[in-house]
Amino acid sequence: MGFENINSVLVADIGSVQTRLVLIDLVEGQYRLVSSSRARTTVEPPLANVSLGLEHAAQAMTERIGRQLLSPEPDQVFMIPEAGGHGVDEFLATSSAGRPMKVFLVGLTPEISLLSGKRVLAGSYVTVTNTLSPDDRRTEEEQINAILQDDPDLILIVGGTDDGADDILLELVRIVRTALSLVMHGMVPSVLFAGNQALRKQVRNLLAPLTSVFFAKNVRPSLEDEQLFPAQIELALVYDDYRSRSTGGFSEVGRQSQVGVVPTTQGYISAIRYLGELPQKGVGPLYVDVGSANSVVVAGVHKEPHYNIRTDLGVGHHIVQTMETITLDKLRRWLPFEIDDEALWDYAHNKQLHPATVPGTPEDLMIEQALAREIVRLVVDEARPAWGLGEGDLLPDFRPVVGAGAILTETQHPGMAAMLLLDALQPTGITDLYLDPHNLLSALGVIAYLKPLITVQALDAGGLVNLGPAFSPLGRVRYGRDAIKVRIQHPNGQVFNHVVKGGEIWMAPVLPGVTADVRIRLRRGLSINGKQRLRMKLTAGAAGFIFDARGRPLAMPRQKDRAERFQQWLLAMTGRDAGPSVAGAGTVTEDAGVMDDDLELELPADMEEETAHALLS
Secondary structure, three states: OOHHHOOEEEEEEEOOOEEEEEEEEEEOOEEEEEEEEEEEOOOOOOOOEHHHHHHHHHHHHHHHHOOOOEOOOOOOOEOOOOEOOEOOOEEEEEEOOOOOEEEEEEOOOOOOHHHHHHHHHOOOOEEEEEEEOOOOOOOHHHHHHHHHHHOOOEEEEEEOOOOOOOHHHHHHHHHHHHHHHOOOOOOOOEEEEEEOHHHHHHHHHHHOOOOOEEEOOOOOOEOOEOOOHHHHHHHHHHHHHHHHHOOEOHHHHHHHOOOOEEEHHHHHHHHHHHHHHOOOOOOEEEEEEEOOOOEEEEEEEOOEEEEEEEOOOOOOOOHHHHHHHHOHHHHHOOOOOOOOHHHHHHHHHHHHHOOOOOOOOHHHHHHHHHHHHHHHHHHHHHHHHHHOOOOOOOOOOEEEEEEEOHHHHOOOOHHHHHHHHHHHHOOOEEEEEEEOOOOHHHHHHHHHHHOHHHHHHHHHOOOOEEEEEEEEOEEOOOOOOEEEEEEEEOOOOOEEEEEEEOOOEEEEOEOOOOEEEEEEEEOOOOEEOOEOEEEEEEEOEOOEEEEEOOOEOOOOOOHHHHHHHHHHHHHHHOOOOOOOEEOOOOOEEOOOOOOOOOOEEEOOOOOOHHHHHHHHO
């Protein structure tokens, strides 16, 4: 079927713990997210077949929407193409599950070609085991042994400008050829060549008799020009080849998918590239994903995606290594209770043995959320130098900010998800916060390779969870002093005022989708985009409007005050101290919790006294 005739697309994302399905279909002339489902990933023994988890997710979707997806044919997973309201026109797959691909990197210079090679690899789930360059002081025998001992899945060869010097790079290729010829057992590693294009024929003649050889455009066609995207696209094909040769049933899924099994991050990168082209304020979009085994940040900086993947950081499969990397002292900053080292390590080891389990107590949940904050901080800090946006601890003006991964998207309240993002990233100014609970952006990023119109329309139609705008003034104010004076006017004329004090965070209880007039006045020493007074019309999200007066950089409470302060933040961001809410036209509801003394309700001037009395009674 030609891509122009596609009406429905089913996209699977096979994660380390969950396998997610999203169905996008043509509804009243526009592509929309129709349904989503998920099931446990079945990549590990004893099942060791990802198709089983995929079938469970498909069956769950069928039960939800009444659309048959699974094929009765034994050699086909899904019904393709769509017929009679059942099946789909196209199936695509992404994955972040399983062992990362081991890569041996070969290049001419550590400062140029090897650095570009590492940037290519940063967009996929890989572990760089070793490097080889002319500066290597090992003997040729030691270099060959290094390749054999590392047992890589892929050898990436980069270096040399197009039509530039070739003898030195060819000598490195010959060393690789010798190593490949000595592989006695197991799989021979594939080779991806993204160097001097004039050497393609010679590289093919040297290596093709021994292994699969992939070619991409030169990552450094000249010293001044770096082109990563073509090599990243080819790397996605190599990843599919690696997955198809691995255990776990990926080959069956790859045969059904039009593009094979693509790294989930490649979908993120493609989607961020699209979002970066949209007219918007700020530097560009920022996407953070904290998973069980991997963590990712993709930043759109002036329409160019930058990304960083840590295949050793996660809150499940790699929680022990994550705690070793982060250190317990940093973790404890976010814990409002006392816990000794042994108890923390016990929890981490048990979680790593059973990564799919959910936290059993509030304390367990706080430990994992604390880890998520520090993972995001670490991955973002590592990515900063490549952004080229200057030094400093403050986050650049990214808009929107999107969070993904169950630890961020499945919190006890949307306000809690917003606070996790604010704690981890510490943005300043006005930040639009979103969640991607279905991994929709990765799916739409992969679809964009085939039919960009689907990506454009599905994003316009929604699918991400809008948490709402967050206001985070630059500067600090002493705890308990007035920091932000807020006035919110509902379209029906109803108004309420609130004072956010220093050290507090407040979630204005405005219903999602309501557009209100918001006025802000900041205390001296605080500013938002250089201003102390703002007025704008904004639409509330799932967490209403958020006002963060805890300071930038964030002022953490002292240990003796930590439990009380965290309790205040938790109550504020789960709606349990919100007071009156701006509800439907002409109504005011009161929360069962404590009424904030600083909240003053105003009514339209033209409202009669009797009506006002009835409204408040």
